[in-house]
Amino acid sequence: MPRASPPMPATKPTPARPAQPAAPLTGQHAHEIQAFGAVVPAPIALAESARLASVANLNQVLADTMTLRDLYKKHHWQVSGATFHELHLLFDKHYEQQVEFVDELAERIMMLGGISLAMAADVAEATLIPRPPKGREEVPVMISRLLHAHEVVLTGSRTMARQASADGDDGTNDLLVSSLIRGNEMQAWFLAEHLVDTPLVRADGGPGASRR
Ligand SMILES: [Fe+2]
Numbered sequence: 001m002p003r004a005s006p007p008m009p010a011t012k013p014t015p016a017r018p019a020q021p022a023a024p025l026t027g028q029h030a031h032e033i034q035a036f037g038a039v040v041p042a043p044i045a046l047a048e049s050a051r052l053a054s055v056a057n058l059n060q061v062l063a064d065t066m067t068l069r070d071l072y073k074k075h076h077w078q079v080s081g082a083t084f085h086e087l088h089l090l091f092d093k094h095y096e097q098q099v100e101f102v103d104e105l106a107e108r109i110m111m112l113g114g115i116s117l118a119m120a121a122d123v124a125e126a127t128l129i130p131r132p133p134k135g136r137e138e139v140p141v142m143i144s145r146l147l148h149a150h151e152v153v154l155t156g157s158r159t160m161a162r163q164a165s166a167d168g169d170d171g172t173n174d175l176l177v178s179s180l181i182r183g184n185e186m187q188a189w190f191l192a193e194h195l196v197d198t199p200l201v202r203a204d205g206g207p208g209a210s211r212r
Helices: 048-078 084-111 120-126 139-166 170-195
Strands: none
Touching: 048 084, 048 120, 048 139, 048 170, 084 170, 139 170
C-alpha cells in the first residue's frame, strides 16, 4: 500500500516580530521569484537568446543524465550473477561520475540565468530515456539499457554542443564536449566490452578446441 504523503503545513502569515527573537520562523510560504523556463539577466556578455537556447538544451541533457545516474544505482543494487562483484563496483563508479555531470549541468543552467530541473517527478516527465521495470533484469539487458541511455545523452549533447558553438556560448559547448560527450563515450566503452561473447576458459579454435 503506498503511504499517504503528510499534508503541507497550513500557510501562516509571517509574524512581523517573533514573540521570542530566537524562535525559528517555520512554515513560511510565498510566490516563486523566477518561473521555470524564464532567464534573468546574467553578467556574462552573452545574448539572452543564446542563454535561453542553452538553458532549454541543458535541461534536456540534465533530465537524461539524472535518469542515467539513477539507472546506474538501480543496476548497482540489482545486478546478479558471476560478474556481480565487478559490475556492482563499475556501476557505482559510473554513478559517481554521472553525479558530477548532473551538478555541472545544473550549475551551468543557473549561471546562464535559467532554472535547472531538480525533482524526480519533473525529470521523469522530461527524460527521453525509457522507464525501466521496477523488477530485476539479467545483466545483458541491464547493460543494453544503459548503453541506450548513453546514446540518448550523446545524441542530444552533440547536437546541442554545435548549437552552443554557433550561438557563441563556448562555456556550454565546452561542458558538453569535455564532460558529457567524452565521459559518456568512455563509460559506454567500458559497458560495451562486457557484451562481447568471448570464451572464458578455452579459446575458440585454439589447441584445446578439438578436445571439446
Ligand atoms: Fe553501494
